Amino acid sequence: MSEKKFKYVNPKPVRFGQATDRISEHSVPLYRCGPHVWNVGGQDDVAVYLLDTGEGLILIDTGYTESVFLVVHNIWKLGFNPENIKKILLTHYHGDHVNGVASLVHISHAEVWLSKEDERMHQLYCRADRHGIHTAPYQVTNFYDDNTPIVLGRFTIETKLTPGHAPGCTSFFFEDTDEETGKTYRCAVHGGLGIAYMRPDMLANQDQTEEAAHRFVKDCLELAERPVDINMPSHLNQADIDNNLPEDLNDYTWFVADYSWHDMLLNRAEAVKRFWPDRYPEYQKN
Numbered sequence: 001m002s003e004k005k006f007k008y009v010n011p012k013p014v015r016f017g018q019a020t021d022r023i024s025e026h027s028v029p030l031y032r033c034g035p036h037v038w039n040v041g042g043q044d045d046v047a048v049y050l051l052d053t054g055e056g057l058i059l060i061d062t063g064y065t066e067s068v069f070l071v072v073h074n075i076w077k078l079g080f081n082p083e084n085i086k087k088i089l090l091t092h093y094h095g096d097h098v099n100g101v102a103s104l105v106h107i108s109h110a111e112v113w114l115s116k117e118d119e120r121m122h123q124l125y126c127r128a129d130r131h132g133i134h135t136a137p138y139q140v141t142n143f144y145d146d147n148t149p150i151v152l153g154r155f156t157i158e159t160k161l162t163p164g165h166a167p168g169c170t171s172f173f174f175e176d177t178d179e180e181t182g183k184t185y186r187c188a189v190h191g192g193l194g195i196a197y198m199r200p201d202m203l204a205n206q207d208q209t210e211e212a213a214h215r216f217v218k219d220c221l222e223l224a225e226r227p228v229d230i231n232m233p234s235h236l237n238q239a240d241i242d243n244n245l246p247e248d249l250n251d252y253t254w255f256v257a258d259y260s261w262h263d264m265l266l267n268r269a270e271a272v273k274r275f276w277p278d279r280y281p282e283y284q285k286n
């Protein structure tokens, strides 16, 4: 048995989001993580997944205003045209995931998708500078409906509301087939695994009640049982990606690891349980 590479590790002491003028210290190369999926984000903090549907491009999250030039550059580098982005799917409304929207919509006129729950938060807080991350203006054009997958070209993307980190965090599930080998991979992006907002004293920060924390735990435990071949974390630390990039950045099979999604979600569920020892007696301190 080889050692498990793609496991949850804590974020770096200084994230790119806290040092956006120091991109050279936080840069991550363009890498392929599925037959038709790449992380074009260019920095070691927030992922920006590009899906080549064959009928236009989809982005999952956009990263920061300060790194959007890397997203554009990486899309060109792959031989695609950023004008061809058709849909931008946002995991949640926080600035580190959405601040590139305005520039990318300016280039592409893409649809911008968010959950209804997070659009409410976006409208409440879009003018506030919260946690040092300003939320740049953007306009949402479409809301997720978890009963209606998003379909474009070769991709059918199932959405699932997974609150906790924010009230409207949305996770994505899709399959991607490699035409050369005929193999199909089940891929997943979890919408938000930062657990600080599920601490008793922090719930109000995201307009949530205790139930959000328990729903998060329940969702993590349930979703962990879904078979996922390629875990595409929304922040790279959630599966220790940037410390474990392949030598051949085009070799997506490096990321095929059936344990990674499961272990990451269990790790996060357990961390939230520790905040609530009355509810989860196994975490009561003796």
Ligand SMILES: [Zn+2]
Pocket (backbone or CB within 6 Å): 092, 094, 165, 166, 192, 194
């Ligand atoms: Zn967030």
